[in-house]
Amino acid sequence: MSEGIGAAVKRKEDKRFITGRGKYTDDIRMENQAYGAFVRSPHAHAEIKGIDTSAAEAMDGVIAVLNGKQLKDDAIGDIITGWAIHSKDGNPMNVGAWNPMATARVRHVGEPVAIVIAESQAQARLAAEAVEVDYEELPAVAAATTALEDGAPLLHDNVPGNLIFDWEIGDEAAADAGLAGASHVTELDIVNNRLAPNAIEPRSAIAVYNDIDDHYTLYTTSQNPHVARLVLSAFYNVAPEHKLRVIAPDVGGGFGSKIYIYPEEITCLWASMKTGRSVKWTSDRSEAFMTDAHARDHVTKARMGFDADGKIVGLKVNTVANIGAYASLFATATPTYLYGTLLSGQYNIANVYCDVKAVHTNTVPVDAYRGAGRPEATYVMERLMETAAREMGMDPAELRRRNFITEFPHQTPVIMTYDAGDFHALLEKGQAAADVAGFAARKSEAASRGKLRGIGYSCYIEACGIAPSKAVGSLGAGVGLWESAEVRVNPVGTIEILTGSHAHGQGHETTFAQVVSDRFGLPMDNITIVHGDTDKVQMGMGTYGSRSGAVGMNAIVKAMDKVEAKVKKIAAHTLEASEDDIVIEDGEVKVAGTDKKMAWHEVGLAAYTAHNLPDGMEPGLKEGAFYDPTNFTFPSGTYICEVEVDPETGVVEIVQFTAADDFGTVINPMIVEGQVHGGVTQGIGQALLENVVYDEDGQLITGSYMDYCMPRADDVPSYVLEHSTTVAPSNPLGVKGCGEAGAIGSPPAVINAITDAIGNNNLTMPATPQKVWAAIQEVGLPQAAE
Amino acid sequence: MYAVNYHKPASIEDAVAAIGGADEAKILAGGQTLLPTMKQHLAAPSDVVDIRGIGGMTDIAVRGDTVTIGAAATHAAVAGSNEVGSICPALAALAAGIGDPAVRHMGTIGGSIANNDPAADYPAGLLGLGATIVTNQREIAADDFFTGMFSTALEDGEIITAVSVSKPDRAGYAKFRNPASRYAMVGVFVAKTGNGVRVAVTGAGEDGVFRHAGLEAALAGNWSPDAVDAVEMSADGLMSDIHASADYRAHLIKVMAKRAVAAAG
Numbered sequence A: 001m002s003e004g005i006g007a008a009v010k011r012k013e014d015k016r017f018i019t020g021r022g023k024y025t026d027d028i029r030m031e032n033q034a035y036g037a038f039v040r041s042p043h044a045h046a047e048i049k050g051i052d053t054s055a056a057e058a059m060d061g062v063i064a065v066l067n068g069k070q071l072k073d074d075a076i077g078d079i080i081t082g083w084a085i086h087s088k089d090g091n092p093m094n095v096g097a098w099n100p101m102a103t104a105r106v107r108h109v110g111e112p113v114a115i116v117i118a119e120s121q122a123q124a125r126l127a128a129e130a131v132e133v134d135y136e137e138l139p140a141v142a143a144a145t146t147a148l149e150d151g152a153p154l155l156h157d158n159v160p161g162n163l164i165f166d167w168e169i170g171d172e173a174a175a176d177a178g179l180a181g182a183s184h185v186t187e188l189d190i191v192n193n194r195l196a197p198n199a200i201e202p203r204s205a206i207a208v209y210n211d212i213d214d215h216y217t218l219y220t221t222s223q224n225p226h227v228a229r230l231v232l233s234a235f236y237n238v239a240p241e242h243k244l245r246v247i248a249p250d251v252g253g254g255f256g257s258k259i260y261i262y263p264e265e266i267t268c269l270w271a272s273m274k275t276g277r278s279v280k281w282t283s284d285r286s287e288a289f290m291t292d293a294h295a296r297d298h299v300t301k302a303r304m305g306f307d308a309d310g311k312i313v314g315l316k317v318n319t320v321a322n323i324g325a326y327a328s329l330f331a332t333a334t335p336t337y338l339y340g341t342l343l344s345g346q347y348n349i350a351n352v353y354c355d356v357k358a359v360h361t362n363t364v365p366v367d368a369y370r371g372a373g374r375p376e377a378t379y380v381m382e383r384l385m386e387t388a389a390r391e392m393g394m395d396p397a398e399l400r401r402r403n404f405i406t407e408f409p410h411q412t413p414v415i416m417t418y419d420a421g422d423f424h425a426l427l428e429k430g431q432a433a434a435d436v437a438g439f440a441a442r443k444s445e446a447a448s449r450g451k452l453r454g455i456g457y458s459c460y461i462e463a464c465g466i467a468p469s470k471a472v473g474s475l476g477a478g479v480g481l482w483e484s485a486e487v488r489v490n491p492v493g494t495i496e497i498l499t500g501s502h503a504h505g506q507g508h509e510t511t512f513a514q515v516v517s518d519r520f521g522l523p524m525d526n527i528t529i530v531h532g533d534t535d536k537v538q539m540g541m542g543t544y545g546s547r548s549g550a551v552g553m554n555a556i557v558k559a560m561d562k563v564e565a566k567v568k569k570i571a572a573h574t575l576e577a578s579e580d581d582i583v584i585e586d587g588e589v590k591v592a593g594t595d596k597k598m599a600w601h602e603v604g605l606a607a608y609t610a611h612n613l614p615d616g617m618e619p620g621l622k623e624g625a626f627y628d629p630t631n632f633t634f635p636s637g638t639y640i641c642e643v644e645v646d647p648e649t650g651v652v653e654i655v656q657f658t659a660a661d662d663f664g665t666v667i668n669p670m671i672v673e674g675q676v677h678g679g680v681t682q683g684i685g686q687a688l689l690e691n692v693v694y695d696e697d698g699q700l701i702t703g704s705y706m707d708y709c710m711p712r713a714d715d716v717p718s719y720v721l722e723h724s725t726t727v728a729p730s731n732p733l734g735v736k737g738c739g740e741a742g743a744i745g746s747p748p749a750v751i752n753a754i755t756d757a758i759g760n761n762n763l764t765m766p767a768t769p770q771k772v773w774a775a776i777q778e779v780g781l782p783q784a785a786e
Numbered sequence B: 001m002y003a004v005n006y007h008k009p010a011s012i013e014d015a016v017a018a019i020g021g022a023d024e025a026k027i028l029a030g031g032q033t034l035l036p037t038m039k040q041h042l043a044a045p046s047d048v049v050d051i052r053g054i055g056g057m058t059d060i061a062v063r064g065d066t067v068t069i070g071a072a073a074t075h076a077a078v079a080g081s082n083e084v085g086s087i088c089p090a091l092a093a094l095a096a097g098i099g100d101p102a103v104r105h106m107g108t109i110g111g112s113i114a115n116n117d118p119a120a121d122y123p124a125g126l127l128g129l130g131a132t133i134v135t136n137q138r139e140i141a142a143d144d145f146f147t148g149m150f151s152t153a154l155e156d157g158e159i160i161t162a163v164s165v166s167k168p169d170r171a172g173y174a175k176f177r178n179p180a181s182r183y184a185m186v187g188v189f190v191a192k193t194g195n196g197v198r199v200a201v202t203g204a205g206e207d208g209v210f211r212h213a214g215l216e217a218a219l220a221g222n223w224s225p226d227a228v229d230a231v232e233m234s235a236d237g238l239m240s241d242i243h244a245s246a247d248y249r250a251h252l253i254k255v256m257a258k259r260a261v262a263a264a265g
């Protein structure tokens, strides 16, 4: 059927998005709405000696000025991190306490200290400027490696040496032994640059307190409204769950940054109760740069050993991860279980060891962002592989081929059990699509134009669909990571799907409907997806880690199984046939091999009129399910990047980018293509353009688009996309996930291509023209270009 | 943004009166620089006086071998102007390379040079061409107009009304864009005129746009990209920031100078 699984159906939601009729949090206006503006720390580290709000309180339109101490006095809880990590010595991690508004000390630029509530946004902002905070500045530290040094400024009394944990995975002795016996060891110092998420829609919240019912409603830019409600209730003491409704309406991009429940949302809820007014706050772009959780920021030393045949015999990775001033929700999971567990890559490696030191610094919290840990792991693996191939004088594709895992399931030494994949097929498809054979000719043609052309590979594997609840629980997760769904068939046969997954650009309203359409043979137009409201959908864990397909859609499948069973019972009863003979096809419920049938909507009607149901059957046609995955899913791919470098200026042009991906079953190839385009563009952004810079005193240098460089359309080429599919065995749909792969796989391909072009491997991300030019100066021009 | 009074006078006289009558007036043209600074509370004028409605302010006209461009002509208007093209295609091309379409359809030549951002394009073009800046009070040679980073010879309340440029023998502009802002990280405008060779550099100098004597001398002797190779390029007085060190900028000045000469033909 043309709208089912595998059809490139146009996105249902785009009509409202493209015509400007989406409804985002900031578009919503409440009747008695007031506005919040935060007073934020200009310092990276300082004691708060006093806060004088008298001038602000006297200003026009000001309703209240509230501070962190009042919030604490009302027993609003500290912000939590959701994953308890243990150090290798067995000790639990040490994280600093995070007050929603600072009470005694500020630890990063932009940290909220007070909130002004006023009649208009302009009044609130003006009054916020008039709040006088008496700070006593303290020495600050922004780089994680510096924060670990003796004598570095300390952020939290309970975190000695700023060290949150020193975690390990794998067998160190085995890795050391492997390296000791290696005939070649490749060693790299790697920096994974710090990024700012930059969703188009900035964060926003409207908190509505109703004193009659003692009930709160929060409209907010969330990727997971139920998780928001859970932590706001269970940890932040805002209100018990049944008295708190969280609505995440249309949300304009998240990339991870809208998973977390930030100080601002908590404060608005509390301020609404304090003032009896609805309180709206919408971040501006400057606030977003200072307060949205940043990403990556790893410093790594990696060593990979090979035997004489180029087989990997050992890998040892030591990483320092910057967590920022406070540990955000997934901050401790991202550089550990989402990173160290992927350090086997696509390769059969017996001995892998990784050690991660997580560190507090005077910077905004760092947390999961498109890829979350897997881009960092892939960058380590794929830079090592390319570098090793060059050092050993081997073709980088051949080196990978010799090490590919070919049998599944495959147990890596770092927890993961890969269940399916065909890495040889991906590499072949990628090479063919990229016309690798013609590269030499293209390189010499480029040289005739004075350009240095280079090619680079990245063969990534990542883990999506986080994750079996029992497994993550045993590894320290505070929650289970299932998903829930409800399938409501109306008496007229139309269907509402309630899902705990949240869409903020992914196209769920289309793909989820396709899965249902495919199952029952109904037109998509008869199917509506409901999400993003805790009063409508009972429970959900939300959207991140490419889990909406692998987990969310499979919850729908499970609920549909139940619906189907009931439909068959009703039809069998009505048509006087055996349940086993009932088939559902093209919107009809038929007795196989006969012309006896009911239209789909007739079954719906029968269920609700209940005039003639089997004895003992409940009326109605509505089923819910919770789906708990049995494994991660493992998308994989080969990315091949070709660049041309202008040796005079260091400018890099990506002239060709090929992505061959294995996402398992593809529900909608057009949407998948869009996800790859976006992901690869973000990865190219990291590789060439994006970089958060703090100076040594913790001042944010890249606080606007004048200095923080986002990829633009003309920075990227038209992509060449290929697929090679192995179905995911762990879930009924066979899907793996495609939301993050592009951002995970692409950065090393880009850097491998540039370093190939310039003949100098000493290059860090982002490879700005200045850095590339300097790298060329360091080694001189490659022969071909002279 | 703070509350502000908005005026849109139809004549220079009314504009002068509006400026004189205000506590602290700011001239407003395309608003592409002024409004963002006001939104960030970095500027807080009591009044803004929009000069775009003043008669003649957007006219572009050629007389003899000189083109006169109204101060409120947008970058897009200059880029697309046959008049500008007939006198100096390099200037039209420079305007076409400013910002993005939205900025080019709002931002003006007068606003750009009054602001004299050290990374702006027009200052290089006008200094390189030896243009004349016309105000409601006087005419100012480009050599005297640009007096340092974000500073000009304009008096308080003085209004630029036009810019006039005489036809060069040859002229070219090469811009190396800052990857993030896409302003000039280094921009070099070269012109061969009846009064000699002029080379103006923007985006690089700690004091804003400047003429480069070494490049001028080399190109006066030999108008060709190769002539640039021998020029001694010092990084002294050049900006260093997260995007480019002074050394890299010094290098880029040479590369852009060559490309500008090549573009000029």
Ligand SMILES: Cc1cc2nc3c(=O)[nH]c(=O)nc-3n(C[C@H](O)[C@H](O)[C@H](O)COP(=O)(O)OP(=O)(O)OC[C@H]3O[C@@H](n4cnc5c(N)ncnc54)[C@H](O)[C@@H]3O)c2cc1C
Residues within 6 Å of the ligand: B026, B027, B028, B029, B030, B031, B032, B033, B034, B035, B051, B071, B072, B097, B098, B099, B100, B103, B106, B107, B108, B109, B110, B111, B112, B114, B115, B117, B119, B120, B121, B122, B154, B158, B159, B160, B161, B181, B182, B183, B184
């Ligand atoms: C996203 C973006 C990208 C940009 N990229 C570039 C770029 O690549 N290259 C570049 O050169 N510029 C760039 N700009 C700046 C742009 O060219 C602005 O238009 C220009 O700097 C200011 O012109 P305006 O007409 O908008 O002036 P306004 O913002 O209205 O005014 C700027 C200043 O000039 C004064 N002023 C304006 N008109 C007059 C006048 N007639 N007489 C006296 N004083 C006056 C004002 O009082 C104010 O101080 C960019 C701007 C943006 C927002």
